[in-house]
Amino acid sequence: MRCHMTDIKFDKMVSYYRKLNGWTMKELAEKMGKTESAVSRWESGTASPKIKDINVLSEILGIDADILIFGKSKLVEPTNDIISETIEIMQKLDEEHQKNILNFARFEYAQAEQAKQLEENDASVS
Missing domain, CATH: 1.20.5 (Single alpha-helices involved in coiled-coils or other helix-helix interfaces)
Structure with a gap:
């Protein structure tokens, strides 16, 4: 069973939190046991993961599944290079x-x- 989530910007949520963790698509795919092309399709909105994959994805990204599915999180873009670099370092x-x-x-x-x-x-x- 698949659920269609691209209408609520699931693709943007996955991309945002992947980048926030400092991972490439390939690195996220490896952590999930999926292919890089699967992650690419999720982020481009051309495919959606299975429900069980959403749970794994949210756990790996360190966020609630609701955030991915319903977009209940505010996407906060770093306001400058210093904040952006600080976030990158903190994630590591x-x-x-x-x-x-x-x-x-x-x-x-x-x-x-x-x-x-x-x-x-x-x-x-x-």
Whole structure:
């Protein structure tokens, strides 16, 4: 049994999350035990995977099957090269290192917000 999902942009979801993981079509196909041409057809919208393949695909991509099927996720495009490169690097790290980087980013953000607040306070006093 196959389900037709190209109307809801299943193809774009697969492509987006594959690229987010930094994989080629061939690499994703190998992880699934499928051919590169099968993944290519899914991403071009000319074919849809079997239901059992959707579950495997979502597990490999690290997302819920609902996201692939119903597109319940917002596709967030990186706004610049720095963010894009950061995402690529983060995808390659283990969870512990990802948490370290996230904590550092939170610290830097808090510092920037504090500096901004001080500038605003100084400007209002002047």
